[in-house]
Amino acid sequence: MLKTITFSAAALAVAILGLIAFELARGSRLAFHKFGLGFITSQTWDAIHNQFGALSLIAGTAVTAILAIVVATPLAIAIALFLTELAPKPLRALLGALVEMLAAIPSVILGLWGILVLGPFVQNQLEPFLNSTLGFLPFFRGPPSPTGILTAVLILTIMVVPIIASVTRELFTTVPVELREGALALGATRWEMVCGVLLPAARPGILAAVVLGLGRAVGEAIAVTLVIGSQIGIHLSLFGHSDTLASRIAGQYQGASTNLQVSSLVYLATILLVISLAVNIGAQLLIKPIDRRPRRRRIALDRALEAQGLSAD
Amino acid sequence: MGEPAFSLKATGRLRRRQLVNKGMGALAVGAALLAVAVLAIVVISVGSRGAGSLNLAFFTQNQAQGFNPKGGGVLFAIVGSAMLVGIATLIALPLGVLIAIYISELAPPRLARVGRMALDISNGIPTIVVGIFVFTILVAAHGQSAFAGSIALAIIMLPLIARATEEVLLLVPSSQREASLALGVSRWRTTVQVVIPSALGGIFTGTTLAIARVAGETAPLLFLTSLGTSSTADANPFHPLQSLTLVIFSYSEQADPAYQSKAWAAAFTLMCFVLFTSLAAKLTLARYRKKLGG
């Protein structure tokens, strides 16, 4: 009897997944009939003329998420290395907990901090600095602003670093000490040991963590919508305003007036769902080779991933 | 013996290698310091700006009505958030535990894998998409309500609780199960009376972590309960109720500094709750794992 009850619960969970996909598709139908797949390639988002398109938002999502990962990954790996190799033993747990606390901060609070504290800093210090040093590149031109792609990338980086760092750190601790000593006994410096033994051993797990961080960055709505400027249009400057799929949905919640606009927002949600599912499944495929490895590593990875309670706001 | 023909000091190439080694070490230290610094900056920013605006009125009054935002507090928002999270927990906890029991104890291996994959996928769905989903099935027809918000939060909590429960179920030594089964106790009674009591601690902390997670969620609630601004006391879950996170969100978009300081105060309150709960749950979980020899 227990089996039936628990099986129903599990079946319900799986059913909800299917239901989500189904309902989203259904909600997009109106917009899909009007715009078809051209929705994905159209940059317009005009509520007045009832013309909507996702391209600008897809570009914004891609740019912010990828840039955040590019900045966050080396930082996160460095932090994980510090925690496993360099930090004095008594401090390790404490510092590790501090890094994880960064992930626990609700995104709305990070968004608030982003506009009111980080924003002015970006506008008054960071962007002018980048302009004066790297202004020859098209990415660092334009009027400084507290909101925009740069601020959004910084906020996303803050969210993603603890995810990648925690998982990487768990992976590093599962590498057996004999392997480490073997490299050191050959006359390797600690860094050479890290490059030759630690990083190669942890590589698939790090990749999976990065992909999961990517999923987080792609799905983040609240913090991004507060700091990105909510503008349509693709341009090169990082100082400029932009918008992402999740952020646009969040931003238009009050204003959607016509059914077509609502349906377009649901269409955006569908595209977002497809992208995050692709990313999530990609991560699962990357974890597969780890399942064949020693049980210790699999448990550590599972634990680290679960500890992140990964999802997005 | 005479003069040694060589020295063991670092020269030439080794010296360069040691410099690289030290450089990389410095970068690692720098990265860690940066992370801690950012955490400190955020917490201190919120604390310094938020704590100053806290007073008794803040916690005992509803939002100020009308155009003058001076005065007023977040009482209704706290009540609303509590309802939202509370009902979500009531839904997600039993479901999550049941799913975990099925996957770890009763399912054939192939179905167990499907189940785990489904949980992992659910974990990766952006919360705003969950909000849209619940909107289309509930709100479109029946209007906004806290209940709809709870459903969305429950969907988010489900994989977290299920995973945490599964982990502690696996930690329960099989010797306990086997002893019970050997005595002739049925499978289901073994699970309910032997396995689950041992796992209770872990289930409790896993649920607490999930609560800390969803207490900070804003996106799913945007469409589901944002219209809760009634001026009379309301705790009916089938009406839209306020949420602390939505208050922070809407106040932070205002240019008026009076609203902003309220936003900081609310953020400080929320942050204290979330950080404290997360930390406590994680510490308990770590100790629990050690006890079960995880």
Next chain:
Amino acid sequence: MEAIKTKIEVADKSSLPTANEREAVFEARDLAVLYGDQLAIAGVNIDIYQRLITALIGPSGCGKSTFLRTLNRMNDLIPTASIRGELRYRDIDLYGPGVDAVEVRRRVGMVFQKPNPFHSSIYDNVAYGMRILGMKKDLSERVEKALRRAALWDEVKDRLKDSALGLSGGQQQRLCIARAIAVEPEVILFDEPASALDPISTSAIEDLMHELKRDYTLVIVTHNMQQAARVADLTAFFGLEVKSDGNRYGVLVEYDETEKIFTNPSDKRTEGYVTGRFG
């Protein structure tokens, strides 16, 4: 003292150089190792000689591995470890100021109890040390030379790119030896090198050690007295002492030619150990 009866057969040591012909590679004077303030080994005075095999034997916990690890400064990896006294390598204070442990470890290699090849190809395992040192020229030839010296070449020459983890235990251990040899050390330390292997692989490793002796100085820790008797030219017996507060630490009891240790030891404690009365 009259010769004692042990079941241990000592191999022929007639080729052993006399005391005058031997050249010391390591000289330890009153060497002690502490973990925090707990003594681990104390008052070790020993000379390790060039191109000979020296075995360290003794009961568990007597500190023979600890002593071995002082020779290549691997104890540095343990934060609470510290030494007293002096250890000289070719007349250089091994723990003196300015001495780089990384350089020490290149000259004094180590093979561990459990074979620990890296999770990469056989080729990359052997090449790892050389790449770090910048020995990029003729890498393949050097790899081959090291594998030949470790008596592994013929078994792996057709599958150098295969994962090292696919080798048997004995082969993996020989791979670790090849890897250590590749960086051209002077000394090779063996920490119970065959205790994780089957008898045939053990025998192969022991034969290899006889070969290696021609070019390298070997120091071996072993709990297998038969192995020490077969392989070692000189043997050092470490015993256990107990301080008044219950702290157990190791001391060097006797150090002499292997034949003498096993047939006519000077110290009663040595006699007790090798005749199997304890330890």
